[in-house]
Structure formats: C-alpha cells, structure tokens
Amino acid sequence: MTSFLDLSFRHKIPIWGGLLIIITALAVSGSLVREAYEELQEDLLIDAETLGQSLTVNLFPAMLHDDTWRTFEIIRASIDYVKADDSNTVKLETILVVDNALQVVASAHPKVAPVLTDLRRIGPEYADLAEWLAQTSGEETREIILPHSKHLFFATPISREGLHLGTLIMVYPEDVFWPRFAQILWHGLLAGVFVLAILIPLNWYWGRRLTIPLVQLTERMGEMGKKWPESLNYKDYGHNDELGRLFEAYNLMLQERKTKEALEMQIVQSERLAAVGQLAAGIAHEINNPLSGMLTAIDTLKCHSDVNPQTMKTITLIERGLGQIKETVGALLVEAKLKSRDLVTQDIEDVLTLITPMASKKALHVSWHNSLSEGIPLPATFVRQIMINLLLNAVQAADQQGEVAFDIGVTDGKLRLSVTNSGKMLSAEQITHLFEPFSPLSEGGHGLGLWVTYQIVHQFGGHIVAERKSSDHMRFTVDIPIGDAA
Amino acid sequence: MNPSCNRIPAFQSLPNRDLWKRGKSFWLWLGLFLLFMSAQAGAQQVVQPIRMGITPAIVHDQYELLIEWRVYLQEKLGTPVEFVSRDSYRETIDLLKRKKLDFAWVSSFPYVYLEHNRRVRLLVTPVYQGRPYYRAYLIVPATDLDTRSFLQLKGKVFAYADFYSFTGYVVPRYQLQQAGEDPANFFRKTFFTWGHRKVIEAVAHGLADGGMVDSFVWDTLAQVRKNITDRTRIVSKTQEFGFPPIVAQTSVDKDKFAAMQRVLIEMEHDPEGAKLLKQLRLDRFGLPAPERYLEVGQMMQAVGDL
Numbered sequence: 001m002t003s004f005l006d007l008s009f010r011h012k013i014p015i016w017g018g019l020l021i022i023i024t025a026l027a028v029s030g031s032l033v034r035e036a037y038e039e040l041q042e043d044l045l046i047d048a049e050t051l052g053q054s055l056t057v058n059l060f061p062a063m064l065h066d067d068t069w070r071t072f073e074i075i076r077a078s079i080d081y082v083k084a085d086d087s088n089t090v091k092l093e094t095i096l097v098v099d100n101a102l103q104v105v106a107s108a109h110p111k112v113a114p115v116l117t118d119l120r121r122i123g124p125e126y127a128d129l130a131e132w133l134a135q136t137s138g139e140e141t142r143e144i145i146l147p148h149s150k151h152l153f154f155a156t157p158i159s160r161e162g163l164h165l166g167t168l169i170m171v172y173p174e175d176v177f178w179p180r181f182a183q184i185l186w187h188g189l190l191a192g193v194f195v196l197a198i199l200i201p202l203n204w205y206w207g208r209r210l211t212i213p214l215v216q217l218t219e220r221m222g223e224m225g226k227k228w229p230e231s232l233n234y235k236d237y238g239h240n241d242e243l244g245r246l247f248e249a250y251n252l253m254l255q256e257r258k259t260k261e262a263l264e265m266q267i268v269q270s271e272r273l274a275a276v277g278q279l280a281a282g283i284a285h286e287i288n289n290p291l292s293g294m295l296t297a298i299d300t301l302k303c304h305s306d307v308n309p310q311t312m313k314t315i316t317l318i319e320r321g322l323g324q325i326k327e328t329v330g331a332l333l334v335e336a337k338l339k340s341r342d343l344v345t346q347d348i349e350d351v352l353t354l355i356t357p358m359a360s361k362k363a364l365h366v367s368w369h370n371s372l373s374e375g376i377p378l379p380a381t382f383v384r385q386i387m388i389n390l391l392l393n394a395v396q397a398a399d400q401q402g403e404v405a406f407d408i409g410v411t412d413g414k415l416r417l418s419v420t421n422s423g424k425m426l427s428a429e430q431i432t433h434l435f436e437p438f439s440p441l442s443e444g445g446h447g448l449g450l451w452v453t454y455q456i457v458h459q460f461g462g463h464i465v466a467e468r469k470s471s472d473h474m475r476f477t478v479d480i481p482i483g484d485a486a
Numbered sequence: 487m488n489p490s491c492n493r494i495p496a497f498q499s500l501p502n503r504d505l506w507k508r509g510k511s512f513w514l515w516l517g518l519f520l521l522f523m524s525a526q527a528g529a530q531q532v533v534q535p536i537r538m539g540i541t542p543a544i545v546h547d548q549y550e551l552l553i554e555w556r557v558y559l560q561e562k563l564g565t566p567v568e569f570v571s572r573d574s575y576r577e578t579i580d581l582l583k584r585k586k587l588d589f590a591w592v593s594s595f596p597y598v599y600l601e602h603n604r605r606v607r608l609l610v611t612p613v614y615q616g617r618p619y620y621r622a623y624l625i626v627p628a629t630d631l632d633t634r635s636f637l638q639l640k641g642k643v644f645a646y647a648d649f650y651s652f653t654g655y656v657v658p659r660y661q662l663q664q665a666g667e668d669p670a671n672f673f674r675k676t677f678f679t680w681g682h683r684k685v686i687e688a689v690a691h692g693l694a695d696g697g698m699v700d701s702f703v704w705d706t707l708a709q710v711r712k713n714i715t716d717r718t719r720i721v722s723k724t725q726e727f728g729f730p731p732i733v734a735q736t737s738v739d740k741d742k743f744a745a746m747q748r749v750l751i752e753m754e755h756d757p758e759g760a761k762l763l764k765q766l767r768l769d770r771f772g773l774p775a776p777e778r779y780l781e782v783g784q785m786m787q788a789v790g791d792l
Binding site for chain 2 (some may be wrong): 106
C-alpha cells in the first residue's frame with residue numbers, strides 16, 4: 001500500500017493545501033460561531049432585564065390596585081408583541097406574575113397557570129422555581145437555570161421603595177437561541193463554502209503550477225542514461241526562483257553532457273581514421289615495393305624475350321592486374337609532402353572551368369564565391385585536388401536542376417572552403433563513416449575520394465566537417481592553417 | 487384678531503415726543519378700547535362644540551367609525567361635535583355631573599342613576615334587532631363544557647365589567663341575591679376589566695372562569711372578532727332590559743335637545759346615516775320611553791346600588 005507521503009507532489013501539495021484551508025476555515029468559523037453563541041446568551045440576559053424592568057414599572061401600580069385585568073393586559077401584550085414580530089427569533093414562552101405568597105396573580109396563559117394557583121402546583125419545574133425564589137432575593141433581574149428543566153427563567157422583583165408586591169417570571173424555551181443560532185450557522189456555512197469555492201481551486205491551480213515542473217524534471221532525470229531527455233523550457237515556467245534556477249542548471253548540465261559526448265565521438269572517430277590510415281599506408285608500402293619489382297620484371301620480359309602470342313596475352317593480363325593494384329595502392333598512399341607551387345587565384349577559376357560542363361549536364365545552378373585576392377602559401381596541387389573531389393561529389397549528389405554552392409576565403413589565418421549542395425541527404429550514421437576508405441556510399445568510384453581528401457586535409461593540420469545545413473542541403477567545410485604545413 | 491397686533495402699530499406710528507406727551511391718556515384709552523373690542527370679537531367667534539360622551543357600553547374602541555359618525559353629526563347639526571371617550575363609566579358619570587358633557591351614550595345603570603338624581607333626561611333609545619332592548623349573557627371559556635348554571639361558578643374567578651355596568655355588575659349580583667347567595671363571598675376572586683369586550687377577552691383567555699356581558703357587545707364582537715367570541719360559550723341569557731340609551735344633560739337647552747334628537751332619529755332615512763347605523767349594528771334611534779328602564783331601577787335598588 002502506498003502511504004500518503006509517497007504520493008506524487010502533484011497530488012500531495014494540493015491535498016495538503018486544501019486540508020490546511022479547510023482546517024483554517026473550520027477553526028475561524030468555529031471561533032466566530034462560539035462567540036456568536038456567547039453574544040446571544042448575553043443578549044438574552046440584557047433583553048430579559050430590559051423587558052423585566054419596563055414591565056415591572058407598569059405592573060407595580062396594577063398590582064397595588066389589585067387590578068387583575070390590567071396585570072394580565074400588560075404581560076399578555078408583551079407575549080402577543082413577541083409573537084407577532086416574526087423576525088425577533090427570541091421567543092418568550094410565557095410570563096407569570098406571582099405575589100409574595102407565590103400565588104399566581106396573572107399569567108399570560110391563564111389556562112396553564114390559572115389565577116390564584118400556587119406556583120408549586122403548576123408543575124415540577126415550577127415547584128423547583130418556587131423553592132429557588134423562596135431562598136433568594138434581590139432588586140435585579142436574575143437568570144435562573146434549573147437542572148433538568150427545559151426552560152430558562154428570569155425573575156424580576158416587582159417592588160418600589162421597599163414595598164415588595166411580588167415577582168415577574170419570564171419563561172423562555174431552552175432552545176430559545178436555536179432559530180437565531182441556526183441562522184448564524186447557516187450564514188457562516190454559506191460564507192465558508194463561498195471562501196472554499198474560491199480558495200480550493202486557487203490552491204489546486206497553484207499546487208499544479210508548482211509541481212508540474214518538478215514532475216517534468218523528475219521524469220527527465222529518470223530518462224537520463226537510457227536516452228537523451230528533452231531539454232526543459234524553463235521560460236514557460238517564467239520565474240527566477242529555485243525552480244527556475246533548477247531548470248537552468250538542468251539544461252546547462254544536459255548541454256554539457258551532450259557536448260562532451262559529441263567530443264568523445266569525434267575523438268574516437270578521428271583515432272579510428274588515423275589507425276585505418278596507418279594500416280592502409282603500411283600495407284600499401286609493403287605491397288608497393290614488390291609490386292615495383294614485378295612491374296619492372298614484366299616490362300623486361302616484354303622487351304627482351306621472344307614470347308608466343310599466348311604467353312604475351314597472359315603477361316599483358318598480369319601487367320594490367322598489377323597496374324590496377326598499383327593504382328589502388330597509389331591512391332591509398334596519400335603523400336602530401338610533395339613539393340608544389342603555391343596556390344594562386346587562377347587555380348580556383350581553373351577548377352570552375354573543369355566542373356562547369358558536368359554541372360551543365362544536370363542543369364545545376366552553381367553559385368561561386370571566391371574572396372581570395374592574392375596567392376596563398378599552400379601547395380596548389382592538393383588544394384585543387386580537395387576542391388575537385390568535393391565539387392565532383394556535390395555535382396553527383398545534387399538532384400536534377402539542383403543547387404551547388406562554393407565558397408573560399410581566408411578567416412583567422414586559415415584557408416576556409418565550403419561546398420554546399422541540394423539533393424540526397426546523409427544520415428547521422430552515414431556521416432560518421434563518411435571519411436573511411438572504400439565508402440559504400442560511393443557510386444561509380446572506388447570510394448576513396450573523401451578518404452583521400454580527409455588524409456590530405458589532416459596532413460596539412462586542418463579539419464574537414466560534413467553537416468546537414470538545412471533539411472535538404474549538405475555542406476562540407478574544410479579549414480587549413482596557412483603557412484604551417486604539418 | 488390678535489389684540490397686540492392692533493396696539494403695536496399705534497405706538498410705532500407716533501409722529502414725535504410732544505404729541506405723545508400731550509395725548510398720553512388718549513392713546514391709553516384707545517389701546518384699551520381696541521383690546522376690549524378684539525376680545526369681544528374673539529368670544530363671538532368661538533362656538534362651543536357639542537360634547538358627546540361615549541362609554542365602553544358600546545363601540546368605544548371602533549375609532550374609525552366614531553370619527554365618521556362625529557363628522558356626520560357635525561354636518562347635520564351645523565355645529566362642531568366633540569366625542570369624549572372614557573375608559574370607565576365612572577368618568578363619564580362624573581363628566582355629566584360636572585356638566586362637562588351635553589350628551590352621552592351610557593349604559594342603563596348610569597342612565598337610571600343619573601336620572602334618579604335629575605342629572606340627565608332620556609334623548610333616544612337605540613333599536614337593536616327590531617326592539618329597544620338588550621340582555622345579559624353569562625359566558626364561560628369555550629373549554630369549560632360542564633357549567634350549565636350560574637351557581638356552578640361558586641368558588642371560581644369572575645370578571646365584572648364595571649362598577650356602573652348594569653349587565654356586567656348589577657345583574658350577576660341580583661341573580662346571586664335572588665338565589666340566596668352572598669355576592670361578596672360567592673366567588674373566590676372577582677376583578678373589573680372596565681369594559682364588556684375585555685370581560686369577553688378575559689374569559690376567552692381563561693383569566694376568568696366566567697363573566698356577564700352586554701348582549702349587544704357580544705353579538706357585535708361575534709361579527710367583527712369571531713376568533714375571540716369563539717373561545718367563549720354562552721351559558722344563559724337573561725330577560726330583556728331597556729337598551730343603553732343616549733341621554734342629555736339636564737341643563738342642555740330645548741333647541742339643542744330637539745336638534746340632536748331629530749338628527750339621530752332621522753339617521754335611518756338618510757343614506758349616510760343608514761350606513762353608519764349599519765356599522766353601529768343598530769336598526770335606528772327611537773323616541774324615548776323611560777318606563778322601559780323601571781326594571782333596571784328596581785334591580786339596582788335590590789342590590790343596593792340606587
């Protein structure tokens with residue numbers, strides 16, 4: 001079973017917040033209701049005191065003259081008034097006037113408490129009340145709470161200047177507060193529901209807003225190691241608090257890890273290419289030496305001996321085979337340290353002249369940009385070879401009526417040339433193996449063109465990069481340091 | 487006319503001190519003359535209104551009806567009429583004795599009592615349900631189903647209407663006396679409510695176990711406040727007595743007496759008057775017949791009230 005504390009923040013924070021709001025609302029309304037109840041109690045005492053004092057003012061002369069009807073009229077009026085006024089929810093149940101012998105002089109309900117009845121005989125409650133009244137005295141209105149009674153009694157003495165004629169007894173039902181209290185409760189409840197209706201959704205929204213970024217971050221951190229997670233758009237979150245900074249840090253870390261991995265890949269690749277190059281060059285050297293001897297021997301055999309046509313045919317076959325081997329081996333043996341004249345701007349234009357016919361065949365649009373104004377101290381032969389290799393590849397890869405762009409110039413003490421073409425795109429996987437010998441991508445050639453280019457560029461201490469420039473353009477960029485041939 | 491208004495311009499218009507000095511006594515006499523004249527004029531303008539007393543015997547708390555009746559009488563008589571309502575018969579009797587009232591609608595007791603002392607004369611007798619008579623009803627609370635006779639109320643609480651009420655005070659005591667009981671000790675407690683209607687209310691609420699009331703008041707209340715009379719039960723009805731009359735104070739002059747008598751008697755022939763009579767629940771006002779009240783006087787004498 002999942003405990004509450006293990007729940008996602010997505011649920012935990014809104015639930016916690018909601019609970020706190022409800023507890024606060026209950027606590028506040030509870031204390032208000034309690035206060036209202038106490039006020040009601042106090043109000044009742046004040047009401048009873050006021051009513052008692054004003055009634056006794058009129059009751060005194062009526063009792064003094066033994067005017068039963070007047071006494072009745074006075075107390076009955078206040079009962080009828082309270083009954084008629086519906087908004088006054090504090091209801092007097094009845095009023096009695098008793099003389100000093102605790103006999104009823106008049107009551108608001110004579111059928112319940114007839115005239116001249118002994119107070120003790122009205123009922124057990126009244127018997128207790130009579131006992132209480134017999135024991136106490138005073139000039140003030142007194143609240144009398146009898147145990148096991150369903151009523152609240154207020155007794156006011158009817159006396160003036162020491163002459164005590166009797167007692168006014170006001171009887172309230174025990175639940176006298178209930179209608180008004182229920183009204184207060186109901187209003188409180190409505191207000192509470194209204195406040196909760198505003199706060200709970202607000203809390204929910206705020207909680208979600210706070211936790212969703214956390215949840216996203218957690219999910220992405222979990223993915224790390226299995227695959228590259230997406231970066232987080234912390235600007236959507238929009239605040240520069242801890243969460244915003246966490247997002248920034250996460251993105252920075254992700255970026256650094258990606259860069260590091262790319263760098264590692266590059267190192268691995270160039271090390272592999274270097275190893276392949278060494279191996280190829282070593283084999284080529286080993287083959288080249290006996291091959292030269294064999295070709296010389298065949299040449300001698302052809303020139304100095306009489307051989308029948310059948311043998312001659314065989315020798316020619318062997319010679320051609322060896323020639324092909326030499327050619328292949330020669331291609332593998334890239335020797336960039338040959339002396340050559342320096343590059344001049346005319347060399348660039350020559351290459352354009354060479355390429356133009358082939359480009360015309362496919363109706364390609366060639367954009368040519370040469371920003372060299374003078375010669376460059378780099379061997380013209382190799383630079384031309386690099387240009388020709390890359391341009392031939394570009395023309396070949398471009399689709400019918402496609403585009404080929406060439407750019408050459410000097411930046412930061414380096415010669416930079418780039419070739420861009422539209423057409424078939426290479427996948428990331430293909431780009432990784434692009435510069436290896438006998439490339440399977442080569443169509444029609446032996447797949448050594450880019451390998452040779454790579455070897456030459458590296459021997460001059462430069463770099464070559466193949467990349468997808470846009471969704472349908474490939475670009476090869478070469479940088480070679482000037483005057484620092486390695 | 488205000489006398490001071492005449493004097494002040496006379497002093498203010500003095501031309502100079504010499505004239506004032508020379509004619510000092512003249513101005514003084516002129517001022518006194520003007521003051522006297524204006525006082526005379528004021529006295530002539532104030533017409534003494536006819537004052538009519540209304541007692542709790544009848545409708546004395548139907549205020550709106552009383553205002554309409556007063557306006558009606560004022561129009562017919564051509565002089566102002568004032569109604570004087572008092573809460574007890576005693577007060578009305580006192581006012582008549584002191585000649586503070588010209589006329590009064592009183593219970594039969596005050597009439598007989600005052601007529602005996604030559605204080606009043608019979609003006610008109612109201613005719614109620616075709617006859618100039620009324621009765622006394624003995625009532626008990628509707629919840630009391632046992633009481634069948636007046637004597638069963640022995641030792642109970644009894645409500646009297648007024649010291650000077652015939653049906654509400656004389657009749658019950660007379661009946662007890664005839665039955666050989668002492669009215670002073672027959673009941674456990676008695677009290678006065680100062681009105682027949684209040685006796686009905688006291689019995690309805692159960693404050694009193696019984697009471698005797700004017701039949702006219704009970705019947706009228708049964709029509710306008712049925713909820714009150716429904717809470718009472720009539721145990722018995724007495725024989726007829728002369729209806730509470732309207733009387734004239736003996737010093738009222740002949741013309742005023744005749745005018746008032748005529749206006750009241752002719753009410754039944756006047757549409758407005760007939761409407762008022764209907765609201766008063768009377769048929770008409772009839773010519774006086776003092777012999778109808780002989781029995782009332784005899785009974786009062788029997789109980790020692792006359």
